[in-house]
Amino acid sequence: LNKILEVGERTIRLCAHDTYMDCPYYEESQFEGDTRVQALVSYVLFGDASLGKNAIEQFSWSLNSEGFLSARYPTNSTYYIPNYSLYWIGMLNDYMMYAGDPGFIREKLPVARVILNYFLERRRPDGTVRRPDYHNFVDWAFPRGEAPFDEQGYSALVDLHLLLALQWAMDIEQYAGEPYYQEKYRAAAAKLQQAIPQHYWQPGRQLYADTPAGDRYSVHTNHLAILTGLTAGEAASDLMHLALTDSTLTQPTVYWQFYQFEALQAAGLGSEYLDHLNLWKTMLRAGVTTWPETSLRSRSECHAWGASPNYHLYTITAGIRPAAPGFKAV
Numbered sequence: 582l583n584k585i586l587e588v589g590e591r592t593i594r595l596c597a598h599d600t601y602m603d604c605p606y607y608e609e610s611q612f613e614g615d616t617r618v619q620a621l622v623s624y625v626l627f628g629d630a631s632l633g634k635n636a637i638e639q640f641s642w643s644l645n646s647e648g649f650l651s652a653r654y655p656t657n658s659t660y661y662i663p664n665y666s667l668y669w670i671g672m673l674n675d676y677m678m679y680a681g682d683p684g685f686i687r688e689k690l691p692v693a694r695v696i697l698n699y700f701l702e703r704r705r706p707d708g709t710v711r712r713p714d715y716h717n718f719v720d721w722a723f724p725r726g727e728a729p730f731d732e733q734g735y736s737a738l739v740d741l742h743l744l745l746a747l748q749w750a751m752d753i754e755q756y757a758g759e760p761y762y763q764e765k766y767r768a769a770a771a772k773l774q775q776a777i778p779q780h781y782w783q784p785g786r787q788l789y790a791d792t793p794a795g796d797r798y799s800v801h802t803n804h805l806a807i808l809t810g811l812t813a814g815e816a817a818s819d820l821m822h823l824a825l826t827d828s829t830l831t832q833p834t835v836y837w838q839f840y841q842f843e844a845l846q847a848a849g850l851g852s853e854y855l856d857h858l859n860l861w862k863t864m865l866r867a868g869v870t871t872w873p874e875t876s877l878r879s880r881s882e883c884h885a886w887g888a889s890p891n892y893h894l895y896t897i898t899a900g901i902r903p904a905a906p907g908f909k910a911v
Contacts, residue, residue, distance in 0.1 A: 582855075585865070589888035592871040592885055593622050595885075596885035600636065603615040603884060603885065606883065608653070611640075611653060613640060613665035614836070615886045616636045616640075618888070619632075619885045619888070620632065620633035621679075624675070625896065633680075638689075639654055641669075643655075644692055648695045648696050649699065650696065652665045661714070663700075663714070663717055663739075663742075667696065669692075670696065670749050671749050673689055673749070673753055674749040677752070679907075680908075681908075683906075687757040687758065697750060700743050704772075712739070717739065720833060722831050722837065731793060731794060737802045737805075738802055740776070741806065744805075747766045747770040748770060751766045777806075778811065780793045788824075788827075789803050789806045791831075800824045801837060803824040804837075806820065807844040807847050807848050817847065820848070822850075824841075834875040836874075838860065839886065839892075842889065842893050858890065861890060864877060869882070871884075872888060
């Protein structure tokens with residue numbers, strides 16, 4: 582574990598300069614998906630929220646007229662990943678929990694509202710979302726990294742990401758925003774909570790499918806079902822164990838391990854975390870000194886999203902997390 586922490590800290594430092602960056606050699610870019618993990622590691626490891634706040638600020642400058650942030654910023658070459666704009670709302674929520682700073686959060690809430698409005702405008706009558714534009718990246722485990730869709734544009738991962746973002750936004754609005762938006766998001770979330778099981782839950786397999794036909798399954802969809810509270814209590818622990826043991830499901834790469842372990846704790850199984858670090862142990866045995874992007878055959882051999890154990894060993898195994906904004910409760 583000490584070696585895992587050492588390699589993780591080296592990786593996170595090499596990917597943080599005047600901004601975060603995904604890797605220090607190839608893209609050298611600050612992406613929301615990577616940056617959320619990096620910022621959380623920084624809050625826990627260094628007790629410093631400066632780069633996290635800086636990233637939130639810089640990403641907000643890239644908001645376009647459609648309601649998207651550039652997936653990487655600052656850059657002179659914008660690129661859009663719908664889910665990454667939603668993870669920016671997660672970054673704002675994380676910063677709220679660790680640092681507080683209601684004035685800054687209030688200043689950034691209009692950006693979160695514009696982002697959510699894009700998705701809310703694409704809803705069907707039942708609350709599910711039509712296929713978003715651009716690159717629907719989730720994890721490199723999928724072809725091109727994209728969430729599975731059916732011909733009608735249904736995708737559990739799109740609907741679950743929106744539900745998660747609405748839950749983050751409700752908490753932020755309660756802390757620093759307006760009751761109007763809090764209620765608007767609560768109503769939208771309630772419709773999704775009703776529609777998602779109707780479309781994607783497959784009783785025969787006791788799993789959520791990636792599309793309504795039930796012909797594709799991933800751990801990713803089932804992790805998000807736990808993280809959003811669609812499945813809770815004993816049912817969540819059963820679902821989590823199934824996701825961990827059913828090898829027919831699309832499996833997570835290094836990046837999505839972060840959400841796998843967030844779901845593990847949400848399912849009440851945090852005590853099992855140390856049993857699931859084989860990926861990092863395998864990489865250590867191969868002689869890595871920084872964590873690669875996806876596996877030992879990665880293009881990038883130093884990718885900061887792999888440092889998630891530097892967050893989870895403290896927040897899951899040691900059990901220390903903020904229980905109120907600004908770390909007012911532990």
